[in-house]
Amino acid sequence: DAGITQSPRHKVTETGTPVTLRCHQTENHRYMYWYRQDPGHGLRLIHYSYGVKDTDKGEVSDGYSVSRSKTEDFLLTLESATSSQTSVYFCAISDARPKVFGNTIYFGEGSWLTVV
Amino acid sequence: AQKVTQAQTEISVVEKEDVTLDCVYETRDTTYYLFWYKQPPSGELVFLIRRNSFDEQNEISGRYSWNFQKSTSSFNFTITASQVVDSAVYFCALSDVDSNYQLIWGAGTKLIIKP
Numbered sequence: 174d175a176g177i178t179q180s181p182r183h184k185v186t187e188t189g190t191p192v193t194l195r196c197h198q199t200e201n202h203r204y205m206y207w208y209r210q211d212p213g214h215g216l217r218l219i220h221y222s223y224g225v226k227d228t229d230k231g232e233v234s235d236g237y238s239v240s241r242s243k244t245e246d247f248l249l250t251l252e253s254a255t256s257s258q259t260s261v262y263f264c265a266i267s268d269a270r271p272k273v274f275g276n277t278i279y280f281g282e283g284s285w286l287t288v289v
Numbered sequence: 290a291q292k293v294t295q296a297q298t299e300i301s302v303v304e305k306e307d308v309t310l311d312c313v314y315e316t317r318d319t320t321y322y323l324f325w326y327k328q329p330p331s332g333e334l335v336f337l338i339r340r341n342s343f344d345e346q347n348e349i350s351g352r353y354s355w356n357f358q359k360s361t362s363s364f365n366f367t368i369t370a371s372q373v374v375d376s377a378v379y380f381c382a383l384s385d386v387d388s389n390y391q392l393i394w395g396a397g398t399k400l401i402i403k404p
Contacts, residue, residue: 215397277339
């Protein structure tokens, strides 16, 4: 199993409150990702990082921000949570050589977030 | 544009039957990678296999086998002698140069193995 730890694993929060999800990896992989998974939409990329302090937006980045101050940690922040952000959030990592490994992505166990 | 189609939304079989999950992909690139992931009811996503476009050799891993055919743009997954523990949602995905190696996901096939 890839060494990826997500916290918290489950959280219920109120609309308008800030929420931070943490992803920690022990694999020293350069790339890290945050996805959300929703019924009918499958897996959608929120943000990703290709190195410390290097991040980029995915297809559903509105309302989310990320930070990566260390190789092993990638934080996802919902500045002001909304009910539409109720979802399962997956952190993922991949090797730094997508052209060699096709960007094989390994996922964490997921964080279930409910915004009420 | 790239696309991955898993036409089977849900498949239900009785334990010990063989079952094939279909995956059809679209890409303009000659270099690309195909993947299968498993998501059991517990929710985690498990990487099963990666195949690159230059390797059409079929792969077998225990009861799992994968049939990659470039001529039909398909990368099908077969489970032989299915077991209840195989019940899960299975995702096929593609990465290529055009997508900057970001994964393009199929919608998933829910596989139900009945005892």
